[in-house]
Amino acid sequence: MSTESATLPVPAAGAQLPAGATPFPRLPVTLQPDPRLLTYYMLSSLVAGPGFPILMVYLYFRYHTLRYVVEEEGITMRWGILFRREVSLTYARIQDIHLNSNFVERWLGLAKVQVQTASGSSTAEMTVEGLPQFEAIRDFLYSRMRGARDRAAVPGAGAAAELAGAPARELTEVLREIAAEVRELRRALPAPRRTEEGGHV
Amino acid sequence: MFEAIKAWVLRFLRVPAEPTAPEGGRVIRVFRAGPMYFRYKLAFWALRQLATAVGLVGGLLFVAMLRREIPYPAVDLILALVEGFAWAAFLAQLPFSFAVLRLDYEMRWYILSDRSLRIREGILSVREKTLTFANIQQVSIQQNPLQRLLGLADVRVATAGGGSGGPHGQGVGESMHEAFFRGVDNADEIRGVIAERVRLHRDTGLGDPDEPEPLAPAAAEPQVLAAAHELHREIRELRRAFASAPAA
Numbered sequence: 001m002s003t004e005s006a007t008l009p010v011p012a013a014g015a016q017l018p019a020g021a022t023p024f025p026r027l028p029v030t031l032q033p034d035p036r037l038l039t040y041y042m043l044s045s046l047v048a049g050p051g052f053p054i055l056m057v058y059l060y061f062r063y064h065t066l067r068y069v070v071e072e073e074g075i076t077m078r079w080g081i082l083f084r085r086e087v088s089l090t091y092a093r094i095q096d097i098h099l100n101s102n103f104v105e106r107w108l109g110l111a112k113v114q115v116q117t118a119s120g121s122s123t124a125e126m127t128v129e130g131l132p133q134f135e136a137i138r139d140f141l142y143s144r145m146r147g148a149r150d151r152a153a154v155p156g157a158g159a160a161a162e163l164a165g166a167p168a169r170e171l172t173e174v175l176r177e178i179a180a181e182v183r184e185l186r187r188a189l190p191a192p193r194r195t196e197e198g199g200h201v
Numbered sequence: 202m203f204e205a206i207k208a209w210v211l212r213f214l215r216v217p218a219e220p221t222a223p224e225g226g227r228v229i230r231v232f233r234a235g236p237m238y239f240r241y242k243l244a245f246w247a248l249r250q251l252a253t254a255v256g257l258v259g260g261l262l263f264v265a266m267l268r269r270e271i272p273y274p275a276v277d278l279i280l281a282l283v284e285g286f287a288w289a290a291f292l293a294q295l296p297f298s299f300a301v302l303r304l305d306y307e308m309r310w311y312i313l314s315d316r317s318l319r320i321r322e323g324i325l326s327v328r329e330k331t332l333t334f335a336n337i338q339q340v341s342i343q344q345n346p347l348q349r350l351l352g353l354a355d356v357r358v359a360t361a362g363g364g365s366g367g368p369h370g371q372g373v374g375e376s377m378h379e380a381f382f383r384g385v386d387n388a389d390e391i392r393g394v395i396a397e398r399v400r401l402h403r404d405t406g407l408g409d410p411d412e413p414e415p416l417a418p419a420a421a422e423p424q425v426l427a428a429a430h431e432l433h434r435e436i437r438e439l440r441r442a443f444a445s446a447p448a449a
Contacts, residue, residue, distance in 0.1 A: 095336045095360040096378065099329040106215035106327070116377050118361035124377055138331070139224055147316055147335025147402065148225060168422045175428035182435040186442045 023136035028071040033130025036108045038063045040130070043104055068128060075115075075141075077126055087126050091144035093117045098124065099138050113138050207307075210300060210324075219310065220321040223331055226314035232391060237351040238384025239306040244347070246302050250295065257291055260284070301325075311382045313394055318358065320380045330380045334398040336360045342388045354388035355381050358395065 041059035048055045061081045069076040074090035095118050101111035111134040114124035128137055142148055222228040264284050268277050304324050312319040317333040338361050344354040362378040375381060382391055 095362055096330055096332040096380070098377070099331070100326065101217075102326045103214055106217070114377070116360070116362060118378075120362060122377070142223055142317070142331055143225060145333060145336075147333030148223070149316075168425055172422070172425045172428045175425065175432050179428065179432040179435045182432065182439050186435065186439045189442050189446055 023133060023140050024070055028069055031068040031070065031131060033063060033066050034110070034132050036110055036132070037066075037130030040105060040108055040110060063130070066130065068131070070140075075126070075128075077128070089115065089117055089126055091141065092146055094141060094145040097138055097141055097145070099134065110134070113141070115141060203303075206300065207304060210304065214324060216308065216324060216327060220312065220319060220329060222312050222314045223317045223319055226316040229313045229315055229394060232311040232313070232382065232385055232387070234306055234309045234384040235353055235386030237353050237386060239303070241348065241351055241353055241384060242302055242306060246298065250298075253291060257287060260287065306384075309383070311385070311391070313391070315398065318380070318395070320382065322383070332358070332360055332380065334395065335402045337395065337399050340392050340395050340399070342392060344388075348384075352386050353384050354386075355383050356385060356388050356391050356395075357381055 041063055045052045045055040045059055062079050065081055066079040074088055076088040078086040094115055096116040098114040099111055105111055109132055110130060113128040113134050115126045117125050131137060264280050268280055301324055308324055310321045319331045321329040337358055339359040341357045342354050343357060348354060357379055359379040385391060
């Protein structure tokens, strides 16, 4: 799959991506949130009431340390300055993709892509926020999640079955060859009491 | 008139355009909430407004009583202002909350493609959920007596994973692992379409890779088994031949 994504042409910004395409011409790629996210963070911290300076500081550092690393098999996000956090997940284990935006985020041209895996947490396992190309990211994640493509379309699925059949055939042949060798060995034994042979075989 | 207001509100709130189907799949159907769903929500809205109005009238009587007891004109004025403000706010929110109700009913899309479903709802907070049929664990239909009367139902689609209701106001009491087709009048049809697609997937939907089923162990293949038996027979014969051979 790596070669496939590497050779795909880069679509123009905002254009409808063809099925299975990636908005990232080369993987892995590290993404940094847009400065508009800082504006959003500052606005949302004001809503917090008296605790807003603390929240503001936290969100300020979160904005400056937030990184998303999009890789071939999964996506990783990390943030934090004193208490660092890092969340990784593989595309194949994604259960749901949510694209949520509130009024303020839409005015800023942002949205949250929330990604769920099959775990018991009540919040999203990963929130991809502050990236203006959220729709492309949603489509990219969707195209990589389970069930988004036909099974037959999985590259090499048919070839894998062929390959798995080959050892069985080879094993059969080897077993038969060993049997033939043993037979020859038995026949090569000194003759005297070979009368038993016919009884069993 | 309503269309103009609607267009303005949607522009002001920057509500994105109609959602597109998940890519790479053929769209089967796009469902919308049934027409009765609006009436259903309207009934609740009217009930809420009525309760608020009753509360306001109660407050008005209480304040009127209070104002007769208090001799200070300044307090009297403040009470009158508060009362007036409450009524003004109530009257002002009436058309607004009605418009939100109406738009919330109109801005609902339930898209079923042949591999996944996408649900988009909301005005102020726009929520869109995408999930593939491969991951669906359960489909259920919920209906209360009033919905039954109106021929409506909610279809609930759940994927694996726990967690309680949404923490950041993600819909009302919706967990992150479930999606609702709210207020549809063809719940059985939707359930049927989803169930049919889910049945095609034989794995558990817990992140198993999209690969063919693993092949059975090689020994189970008949010709391998036959060859192994043949070998066993030959070796047994060889042992017998050795045992019966004259000790040289």
